[in-house]
Amino acid sequence: DSGVTQTPKHLITATGQRVTLRCSPRSGDLSVYWYQQSLDQGLQFLIQYYNGEERAKGNILERFSAQQFPDLHSELNLSSLELGDSALYFCASSVEGGQSYEQYFGPGTRLTVT
Amino acid sequence: QKEVEQDPGPLSVPEGAIVSLNCTYSNSAFQYFMWYRQYSRKGPELLMYTYSSGNKEDGRFTAQVDKSSKYISLFIRDSQPSDSATYLCAIWDNYGQNFVFGPGTRLSVLP
Numbered sequence: 258d259s260g261v262t263q264t265p266k267h268l269i270t271a272t273g274q275r276v277t278l279r280c281s282p283r284s285g286d287l288s289v290y291w292y293q294q295s296l297d298q299g300l301q302f303l304i305q306y307y308n309g310e311e312r313a314k315g316n317i318l319e320r321f322s323a324q325q326f327p328d329l330h331s332e333l334n335l336s337s338l339e340l341g342d343s344a345l346y347f348c349a350s351s352v353e354g355g356q357s358y359e360q361y362f363g364p365g366t367r368l369t370v371t
Numbered sequence: 372q373k374e375v376e377q378d379p380g381p382l383s384v385p386e387g388a389i390v391s392l393n394c395t396y397s398n399s400a401f402q403y404f405m406w407y408r409q410y411s412r413k414g415p416e417l418l419m420y421t422y423s424s425g426n427k428e429d430g431r432f433t434a435q436v437d438k439s440s441k442y443i444s445l446f447i448r449d450s451q452p453s454d455s456a457t458y459l460c461a462i463w464d465n466y467g468q469n470f471v472f473g474p475g476t477r478l479s480v481l482p
Contacts, residue, residue: 259414290470300415300459302470313468347414362414 261350261363269369275336278366282329282350289331295344338370377473386482390447394460394473403463404436406445408456450480
């Protein structure tokens with residue numbers, strides 16, 4: 258168990274809908290990272306937050322947004338969902354604010370868009 | 372050409388074998404190199420990271436980086452059935468401020 262929690266574990270929704278995925282980092286970690294993993298695209302870095310501020314941005318679509326709250330938990334919002342958004346979404350956390358390579362991944366949220 | 376490439380496998384080896392997993396990358400500006408292990412239905416787990424050419428050893432695992440060839444490797448000695456997983460190489464692109472992952476190699480170690 259990495260200490261990173263993600264909810265929900267599974268989510269099934271329809272095209273055009275909006276969902277929110279939640280992540281709680283390990284105790285003491287200030288950075289949160291979001292990743293998308295699909296069969297055809299592999300693991301893709303979406304975005305990083307450090308202590309409430311956006312730190313780095315990867316391949317995140319404009320329909321997606323994230324934020325990190327004062328208690329350091331983070332939410333990833335996915336809107337106008339498409340079939341191709343079906344994937345595993347992972348959150349990871351690290352202590353540092355720089356691009357820390359010692360990231361601890363959560364168990365993931367499996368999103369199915371029908 | 373994808374930025375990071377890996378042979379997807381599956382790679383099957385007998386218990387006790389030495390395993391060699393490889394990645395190639397396209398951008399010579401990439402600086403930091405990582406290997407993750409991912410068991411089925413679990414999040415990736417960091418095994419090793421390095422930022423320089425050469426070897427880095429940790430127990431049964433050795434990471435090797437050759438920046439001149441843009442080639443990174445992970446060697447697993449005395450492989451165990453518990454090593455059966457997908458192995459992902461990852462690179463930090465300091466210029467693009469982005470983590471780039473390879474597609475992963477699926478490894479099966481047979482008892």
